Amino acid sequence: MTLTVLPFHDDELFTGYVSRCARALSLTSVVDFLADLRALQADFQSGQPEAISRVAKALGVDPARAKWQTFSRDDGQNVRLAGVVLHDKRLLRSQFRVCPACLRADIGTVLSPKSALNAYPRMAWSIRPVVQCPQHNLLLVHPLEASQPHEFSQSWEAWLQDIVDGDMDVLVPGGAGYEAHVSDVFSGNPSSLGWADGFPLDALGLIAETLGVAKLFGAGRRLADCGVCQTSCPPISCGVSDFRGAEFVFWIQPDRSGRLPVSGFS
Template sequence: MLDLRVPLGDGETPTSFCSRLALHNCYANVQEFCSDMGIQFQQVIDGDQSALARLAELGDVDIERLTRWAVYQRSDVFHSIQGQILPRSALRLLLVRVCPACLASDKERWASLGYAAPYGRVEWLVESIRTCPVHGHPLVTLGDNPEQGHPQDFSRRITQCFSDLTAQCKDGLARPFSELEKYLRCRLAGNPYPDTPWLNAMPFYAAARLCEIVGAV
C-alpha cells in the first residue's frame, strides 16, 4: 500500500486511477510509476487481472470497485465494459475527453490533492456519449500533444491545460443530455430500459449506431 493515495471516484476507470496515483506520488509519468510498482501500464489499459489486483493493493481500494469500470481488451478489434461489447471505433481510447465542470468540481472537492483530484469517467470513453449528465456540458477533447506523454496518462494530460479547460465552464454551453445518452449510460451501468427489449438484445455499439441513424430510442 502506498503512503500517498487518492480516493477512487464514482465511475472512474483503472487507467485514470493509476495516473492519479502516479501524479500524487510525484512521478514524471505513469509508465515510470508502473515500472517501479512491478506492473506495466499497458496491462492496466487492457484490463489484466493481476495488474488491476496490484493496483487495487497499491491504492488500498476494493478490487471489485476498481474493476467495475475497467476496459477489457477482448481482441485486436473489440473491448468490453461491464460485459458490453464495443469495437475500438466506438471508444476514444487514444484521446482524452472531459467535462471541464467535472474537473473543476473534483479539484474543489479534494483540494488537498491538487491536479491528482480530477478523475476520468468511463462514459467519457464512449464515442456516442458526448454530453456530461451532471452539468450538461459538451465533452471536450484534448488536442494531441506528444510532449504530454502517454495519451492515457489522464492526470498528466489535464495538468498541462487545466486552466484553459475549466475556463470553458463559464461559456454557458449547457445542453440537455439526450435520450440516447441516457439509455447508453443506464445500459453501461447494467440497468437497461425494461421497455426496450429488442434494443437491449442488440450489441451495445449496434444499438447506439442504430439510434443515431434513426434519431430515436
C-alpha cells in the first residue's frame, strides 16, 4: 500500500519528512510508523539502503530521491547527503535545529494542527558548522527542552507558537558565506571558491569557524573560549588576504599526496 501524505520538498531531510508523515497519520512517533512497515528503526536511522527504500515506497517517494536526501552510509565513519560525503561526527543526525523565519514561512499566517505539519527540516541544518540561515540571518535554534531523537514534528510542535511569535529569533550579523555555499551545493549550483574548493564541505565549515575566531579574537583561540555563538565565514566571505593581521598569517599549500590542501597559522 502506498500512502501519499504530505509533499516532499527538494531541500527537505527525508528523516524529518517521515516524522511529519507519522504525525499526519496520527501516529505517536516515527518508531510506530516504522514498526507498521516492519522496517527496523536502527537500519533506517543508520542509512541502510533497503530500509530507506521500503519507507520511501510506502510514502510514494522515489527511493533514489529519498536516499539522496537522507543520511546514507558511505564507508567507515562517512555518510552521504545530497551526494556530498560528510563525516558522521560533523552531523546532527538525531536532533533538529531550525531557522524560525523559515518555519514561519512554512506554517503561514495561522498556526493550526494542519498548518503545523507544513514545517519541515532543511538538509543543510543537519551539518554542525552550519549555524545560521543565510536567507534570514537568524541563528539556528534547538527546541527549548530535550525531546526524543529523530522526531522532528514531536520535537517542535510544542514550540511552534514561540516560533510564530518571533520569541526564538536571534539575529546574527555577518554574511553567512559558508551557509550560503552549503545551500548552493545542496541545490546543485555551487559557486567556485578557489583554494577552498579542495576541502570537504564539512571540513570547510570547521576551517571557517577557526578563521573567524582567529580574526576576531586572535590565533590560538577556540569558539568555545570566546563566548560567542557565531562568526562569519572568512575564507568565503572575506578572502585569505583578510587574515594577514598583525599577530598571525593564515597559509595554505598542497599536501605531499596532492589530494587536499593543508592550512595553518604562523
